[in-house]
Amino acid sequence: MSGHQRERNPSAALFERERELAVAEQSVRGLCGQSGSGDGKQSGLLLFSGEAGLGKTALLAEVRRIAGECGGCTVLFARGSESAETVPFHVVRQLLQPALAAMSTSARQELLGGWFDIAGPALGIAPPVGPQADPQGVRDGLDWLITQLSLQHNPLVVAIDDAHWSDPESLAWLTSFAVRLRELPLLVVLAYRPGELPEHTPAFQELVTGRAARAVELRALTPEAVAGLVRAALGPDADDPFCREVWAVTGGNPYEAVELIAKAQDRALKPVEESAALLRDLGAAARGSGLVNRLERLGSSVIRFAWAAAVLGTEIQPGLAANLAGMTPAEAGESADRLREARILVGSERLEFVHPLIATAVYKAIPAATRTAMHGQAAWLSEDAGLGVAVAARHLLEVHPDDDPLVVNQLRAAAREHLAVGAPDAARRCLERALREPPPEEDRAMLLYELGCAALLTSPQTTVNHLRAALALPDLSDDLRVDATYRLSQAYAHNNQLREAAEVVAAQAAATPPGPGLMRLQAARYLWKGIQVEEEDAHGRSRRIAELARHLKGRDNAERALLALRGFDGMIRGENALEVIEAVDRALVDGRLAEGLGWTNTEWGFEVPSIIGITYAYTDRLDEAGKLFDEGVRAFEISGWSGAHLAFAHDFRGLVYRRRGQLTEAEASLRKGLQLAHRLGPGLPIQWDGTCMLIDTLIARGRVEDAQVVAEENSFYPPYSPAIVLPDAACLAGRLLLARGKVKEAVAELESAGHRLQERGRNNTLWAPWALDLAAAIADEEPERARALAGQALRHALRFGTDTAIGEALRRSAPLAEPAEGLAKLEKAVEHLRRSPCRFEYAVALVDHGTALKRAGRREEAAARLRAGLALAERCGADGLVATARAEGADCGIEEAPPTG
Template sequence: MPGPQREQNAAAALFERELELDTAEKAVRRLCGHVSEGRSRLGGLLLYSGEAGLGKTSLLTELRRIATETERCTVLFARGSESSRSVPFNVVRQLLQPALAPMTTVARQDLLSGWYDIAGPALGISPPSGPQDPQGVRDGLDWLVTQLAMKGDPVVVIIDDVHWSDAESLAWLTSYAVRLREMPLLVALAFRPHELPDHTPAFRELIDGRSARPVELRALTPDAVAGLVESAFGEGTADGQFCREVWAVTGGNPYEAVELIAKARERDLKPLEESAALLRELGAAARGSGLVARLDGLGNAVTRFAFAAAVLGTEISPVLAANLAGMGPAQGADCADKLRKARILTGVTQLEFVHPLIATAVYSAIPAATRTAMHGQAAWSVSEAGQGAAVASRHLLEVHPDHDPELVEQLRTASREHLAVGAPDAARRCLERALREPPPEEERASLLYELACSTLLTSPSTTINHLKSALALPHLTEELRVDATYRLSQVYAHNNQLKEAAEVISVQAERTPPGAGRMRLQAAHYLWKGIQSEEVDAPARSRRISELADHLQGRDDAERALLAIRAFDGLIRGEDAVQVLDRIDRAMVDGRLSDGMSWTNTEWGFELPSIVGICLLYTDRLDRAKELFEEAIRAFEISGWSGIHLAFAHDFLGYAHRRLGQLDEAEKLVREGLRLAYRLGPGLPIQWDGTCMLIDTLLARGDVEEAQVVAEENGFRPPYTPAVVLPDAMCLAGRLMLAQGRRKEAIVELEAAGRRLEERGRHNTVWAPWALDLAVAVAPDDPERARTLAGQAVRHAARFGADSALGEALRMAAKVVEPQDALKMLDQSVGHLRKSPCRYELAAALVDHGVALDAAGRTAEAEERLREGGEIAAVCGARGLVRTVRALLPDAVCEETEPAG
């Protein structure tokens, strides 16, 4: 568009926008406040809503000018494109590449820190290294934008035509928007309200929320349009009827008004009443079929070039458009010039349509068959230009199915490229299109497997369907069949369908010949069976896994996997902790996870190293467990796995701190794990783990009311998850009821837990302390039963043998026996717990022993125990124990401090 015309359009769009401009200018000034002037930098969100042509772009352009010229901000700009909505991270790259381009590779790596290899491929600044977790990529983008905002000038992010943003960019933008008020970052977005996409419902929630209401741009008034006419034709030259007709024809739309006035001047119309009748014909020529007719008037070659530009979409290369239109560069340059003069295209080295309305009209005018053919040619041209299969894929998606194996292969390649930048939905679209081609029959099963892998992190139910379809076909290789079965079982398990997970593995294992593949499936079968809370044949399954694994030495990963599963089974059954640890040692290599069973190894999944860590947690090897889960967090963050994997690692590292008695750190980590888990959607097993761990930690702290709040917020109520969680959900529910004084309800809950666990031979008193809590609950009414229950629990703890288990069992049992027996038990409890790393349990035993000694009149010994217990409790952050000690010893010094470690 010629300079004067562009300025006139901008001026028209800013008519009657004084309030919006004032608001935008104030937002920029708040952003750029300086502490020396008594002002802090405040970010925020500006939303502009309006139909096409109402001036959103001009308003954002003026905001850019204010931010750049007046306040010296760093301005990041991008525009959504109707034709590029399927290109992952298209808007993100427009925003951030200009800021990153001047930097050296080293400077970019320093800026992105550990996120360089994760977010770099999505940004187009580093080569992909393999599939990326979408949440990890979003977290990397969060880090980058935060660094830009905090380390330099305040940042203004401006995005026009947000309704045409790609799903990946919009998902990131929506999740990041909640942090805007925390940093010097202003985001301004413009969109058409009736064209918002369905792929990101969270964006609709954002703009419908209370934190930032959209400013709705409205059409110009008749007076404003009259002002436009006079500014174009000269003041005092236009009569009222002519101005009124311009407003009526355009509906006060600024863009259409300016175009209509420009055409009137080209036709040398006088701005008088007698010319008003001609305005409707001129207005029709500015849009829809009228625009196409005007385009046809420029000649066939120019029309072909315009069609090619419309197919290419945004950032149109003149050479590429000429090639697609079937002409040489010189003729293409001539066509581009004519289209610029006709106010259809603008730009020189990179072309774009003057307005999205024009681009839409031109694209819609292309005959369907021609459009499909041009997309096919565009895909080839883009690939030849070295832009890659992922860029070409948006054109391939528009080509009609035609049994073309080459197109199938191109789409599969594009899918891999999309996965490598963290865009599984784009990968899915490519593979679904490839299936419609259709592919050669012998490739269909492997394509379905790839399609399932593309939805693995985002849609469990879809993944299940694709994997089942792939397994039903005859052309999968044996290796892929085993892998598809294993992945299917994982998805079932993560979707709370543990019975289906075990069943599908069992069926496929019978069809698999002896060898590593079969052993892998057998291991998975026993894993999913073993973590079912309602397993039907638990004792028989335990015998089978024992027969299969006890003699193994851990010579390969299949043997190590079976040993880890056997160790976990022994753990929850309460078998000898020494034997559990012996199996764990054989499942590791020199005390560490093998490469094949590492946290990010996809062959076995993260479940196997998880159960290794759990076994260490409950056998008092807490330093090793803590180190293992810290390693998990590092591995997942480096790999960009920020979904269920990172949530799990935070939860279990938190629980290692809980077992160590570092309750402050435990609470922080588990809350972070829950926050990460809830980004994935409701009702997943990992949310149950986090909820149980947090409630258990809060009860240890003495925060019973807060524990109940967490229970209510997280749906901690029957029916409980079918998966084994830590600690056992039903036992924990009973303990919470008991802490609240709901003794009768606690008895019912704990008795039900006991029946379920006893039937399955699960006797670990630390993981599932139902008998100890039930003994306390029934003691007032049936002291004999209470002693029987407590004695049984102590025997199970002694069989297990871990000092923490036996010490805690003796402490709880002492609550229901005669006072003299209680003193002896509590002394033994303290002795065992001193040898364990569980500092909170030691503090509890010391305090209980002190209370019992005080009741027996042994005041000096009682004070010694209480003071020591109070000091340890304070370091642990166990506020309830501290309150108990202070009630008995008002002068006790037990101030809470930062937890050790």
Template sequence: MTGQQRERRPHGALFEREQEIEAAKRAVDDLGARIAAGEAVSGSLFLYSGEAGAGKTAFLGELRSILAEYGGCTVLQARGSASAETVPFHIVRQLLQPALASMSPERREELLGGWQDIAGPALGIAPPRGTLGDPQGVRDGLDWLVTQIAVNQPPLAVIVDDAHWADAESLAWLASFVTRVTDLPMLTAIAYRDDELEENAPAFLQQVTSGAHRPVVLRPLTPASVAQLVRTSLGPHADDPFCREVWAVTGGNPYETTELIAKAKERGLTPLEESADLLRELGAAARGSGLVTRLERLGSATTRFAWAAAALATEISPRRAALLAGMGPSEGAECADRLRQARILTGTDTLEFVHPLIATAVYQAVPPATRTAMHGLAAWAMTNAGLGAAAASRHLLEVHPDDDQDLVNQLREAAREHLAVGAPEAASRCLERALMEPPSQDDRAAVLFELGCSALLTSPPTTISHLRAALALPEFPKELRVDATYRLSQAYAHNGQLGEAAQVVADQVSATPDGSGRMRLQAAHFLWKGIQLEEEGAQERSRRLAQLVRGLEGRGNAERAMLALRAFDGMIRGEDALEVAEFNDRVLKDGHLPPGLGWTNTEWGFELPSIVGITYVYTDRLDDAEEMFNEAIRSFEISGWRGAHLAFAHEFLGLVHFRRGRLREAESFLREGLRLADRLGPGLPIQWDGTCMLIDTLLAQGRLDEAGEVAERYSFGPPYPPAMVMPDAACVAGRLLLALGRTKEAVAELEAAGRRMEARGRNNTLWAPWALDLAAALAPDEPERARQLADQAVRHAARFGTETAMGEALRRAAHVAGHEGDTLDKLGRAVEHLRKSPCRYEYAAALVDHGVALRRVGRSSEAAGRLKDGLVLAEECGADGLVATARGEIGGMDGAGSPSP
């Protein structure tokens, strides 16, 4: 890419912009030079703000001219529109559709890779594959696509004008993507009116300006620049009073200044003081009511055509505008010519307003009844053209309510289309408008139900409000009541209101006849009660669940759900692991999740397959757990679900790797899960899960300082979330405090955890090893109590019965045993149990601990064997702290062994 310098005489909007233009040129030159030299490339982000008419559009035009001087530059550009704010992905499609349209289908598919089915519907280049698109998945797909364009077709420029009118979906993507453009060979420029953007999209403005990026404010022109413009256009003889009056009338606004000078030239004004009084009248004609009056002078037909163009707003087809104006194509073409001559419209095949200020003034001048009629006709025309309900919905939203059931049906269809492409907010707008029509009594409940479901992934409080309203209607269909209640409980749970989630389904159970629907509600009740951290009546709930499950074979998904809950409850309580796993196995069909209970199934949600996988993790069925969570990742990625669902799957696959002793792999999956979770906001349950697991993993690796940093980053500690965390958060916090040497705080944390666990009968020593950690903390000062706690943990582990639970409890109990013989006995038994366990890290720790204990009693030969075996296994696991311990012990032995090479 080579640059050629050229002199350019800027028009009014570019006066006093020399520094900004030079900065943009330097960025383009630097980007091109680095790409040509094969050097590391750092992209640029430019933000331009200013009032209407400040010259933002002209400045971006100048930037495009600069880019055009260089060969091979890919430019993607888009412009927001006040009338298209409700069109999801409108800006995204403007940016990317032209580039994609020029490619062959094979090239598009190659560029999009696995994102074709996820981002393609939002881009308008592929039909939706499912009924529910995840907005985060669509954003990730767009990230991938633009990154590929930037890497494969450098340099890339992305230019967005009037971002204050961008649709919410495009803005959400831009806000997340532009923060990383400096890592790509690209330049991004975004222009907006700061006052309107602050009002319409404060989150976007905060995110893009929170780093090193600060907007360049395009301010009004000075009197000297206005005088130069006047004399350039009207002649050097223009006197100072006339030039000063031009500045006073326009306030130095570049657009208004340029327009006023053009009108003065048309009127043939002499640019002298005696003509200055006429400038205010001319200035008024350029905006507001003056512009409307000027438009009306062009004739009623031309005015109607302009109104129609304003109603269409973007991508204005002359034929469609003529249709809306009630005229034929030839008369429409004549009106378009008159509007071009009057500098109101520009373009040929596709028309657009010369300036957004003109578009706004014309649209506001359309009589309300006429405007509504035009939007209705536009919607009809778009539907008739086969563009779909979603494309017509922006016009349907503007039609006045009139008890039109066809309109209700169109809006419901548009909502379904919006949901499928990952635009739930647009779907909600359509359904809210449908309620205003209003729908018939028979349809009102269904619309409320659909409205609630549309926000389930993005706004639980909105879902709660709408579903409660729907269920309160006496005419709510019986066939929808179970589904609506279940989803309402999900919304409560996702909003952190587990008590309300359990209660709402419990209230509905009594009114639901026996059958799968009633059992589905019962399952939801036991689910939300069972995962509460602080649950009253936990023991009684477990007894009732066990009683209900007795005799169930898993003949349908409702029965399978109850079996899954029974298995999970038994696992948390530390019941016989063989029986627990047998319940879990009956949930599956031929070893896999049955149809209707899959990871992306919306009838049951992902919670039920989750507890099946977690139960397998803690019952030593790691092969089954790994297969399930790998399937979860595949399912979520294929469906484009890139939010909490995918974060969860990565984190729990990380837990599987941790249990296997693959600590490096575990850390990688856990960090990726937390990265995905972090995008959703702070304090979510999925962040607690990932934080607990990552701290555990780092402690196992011997990286205490990093574990402390993770805890500090996520404010890890009480108060804990209302839902259970895997592993228990208080136990992990106590273990970390103990490792950091803050023993007194650790004791308080672990004792509180123990009281909570014992009151609820939650005795799984792998999920919540509070007693073993507390024993280690108390051993120096209260050795007898420490032994009692450890022995209690061994008894609980024996009841559970897995090799891992028994081996780990014996290993930990050995550290607080009363004498050496007991210590060696427990460690020897721990090694034998863990030898048969799939958990390699715990086995390595038992080998090293046994070797250390044997060395202390002088059994050096046996100690050397244990330590060497433990060292090899610890190295395989990536347990650096354990490796250091084993090496230190081996190196300190006198002739009994030597460190491994």
């Protein structure tokens, strides 16, 4: 038996691993329903951790063997590589490409469904469909794929060796997917070195150090186990001092012990005490400088080939290694044979190092200048061989900067490819390296612009830094300067820096000549200023945008964006709703978003269609708003934008459900939006919107304690978001306090909110009903002031003019009036809200009117109102209102709501 065969012999590598093997067997057979425990199939995460050479790879081989014995169990396998750690989705492709390669294109498309164009480029099975894929969308597509495979190939084992060397994109997906493991017939088995966990994916560190996994830590072999290995290989007569010295030289490391025993056998050493003194020299030759010295004795041509293999690193093509080493195929074949005999390389069509320890030692032994030069050559050879710019870029990242425009161009091309497959961090690394080359001075601004755009979806602060640097240089064209400024303002806004967002576009607008570019910047300035909670000169801005929009016809997208902003501003201020709607309608083309203003358009962003839909939602145009937000959800899903954009779309869809009175559907959509938002990190604007809308919906449902839980879970307390949210955050906080019986605190919150809103002329009584809530809070203590506040709110509602606004103001001011006047107001409220599309508000008005009629002794009319209100409340999912209607109607002969169609 050859030395290599001995090293690969699992009986040698698995000495003293009974406990680890038992866990592996139990886990795999539990997945396959063969554990005998009666608990059904068991899935989850299994971890093998240990330093290099302790047998993790052998244990994974056993996992795969046991899975094969179970029958019907599919295994997907991949191995992280130190040399390929910067290649995006390298591990994901190893895992999934073999399974996908066996399918036809149509079968792969059917398996992935709508995710084919989104995840296919990352998997290497489809070309990119756009310039930039959303990383979260790609991860969601991979989730879908692995879920389908686990269901079709039930059960499924995913095994990853050297997981600590996985590329960041693969690790990010694996970490996010891990939370779903117990839902599927799927076992994920990871082997890694605990001392080398990557810093680039802290969530992976949390995953493997958490309590959600079965963790097995491998330790060095005992002297007795090493003695067993020695005697199994060199004969039962090996004496104790010799065996003990093998253990001492190797520290009980299984890999090193097996290698040392193999060398002793090659040297024909007798396993006796007299030979023990020679073991240290032999052991040193198996690692580090000793391994290098042993390699040098094989000759210069073999060394060159080994160096080439180490630079290529993973899945080494012999022909590519030969070209890199400057050899003929025959010379390369001979060198590869000698390296195989020396237990340094294995394989034929694809070569790999016997152990990562050997690959690391060989790579580090290459002189620094030579290594750098070889990486540069490997980049060009890889691209010539058709391996793609991503593989070539891995090598270029290791090359010393040398003022080479070709390197800059190649890195920029790689960055574009990385962005297109959903790997913006990899794109950023390429572009940052290109900056160090450095690029020609005239290209520097463009490169900084590309860097900023690459980070826009993932790191607003990084975007800010690079785009500011690009704008400080003179070489951007006028169009790119406008675009860079607009994107910079978006990055500021996404980072909760609304003042900076408005200031940067104002400064650029001052230096931009009249035309579409200037109007785009003006629109951005009005947007970022208009959504500031603490906006200065709010009245002046509103006046200027109204004057500007008055003469606009919607001839191009700049005009349409300004018209949309004018409509949104008028809605927030509670201006005449007909004028508001007229402006927003002009922002559309035949009732639809114009080309270039769509949800996924990067020139204008999703903010413009969002404010159009929001304006419709608060002006009783719920059908138009619903169509618009449904279109947004579809557009983001089709494009694979599963981050903040899709979260916002679900929130806005939830807003429409809430306004319609479909409270159950609203809650579901809003919880989905919040779930998506939570994946992005804390404190972002999207979480404020989702939190506020969900709290508002839960209060409407009568579930005040649930609303408080959502508030606490999402840090809903001052200081609130600097951006306007739906509904107004401070008003909502007051309403929640009032619902919880904390009247004093509610009054303080509502008075503060009212002062801020009045100061800025924001008088929409649906979006910010502070006056009506405050009137209810102080009615007992200050009845005159309460009536004045309610009268003020009613005047604002009448000015706005929608049936919902007027009906709500009438309903909520009725309890503050004399009984006869209050009853008349409630009757008018019912009539207005009957015409409104907001069914929950109509249901409340019916119940309130019925209650008041009962108090007035008009029991028959009261019963009719209460019965209708109860039926509508049940359809809305308004549990609290249902209980109120039942309680009020109990003595009016109402036992249950009439059947509804």
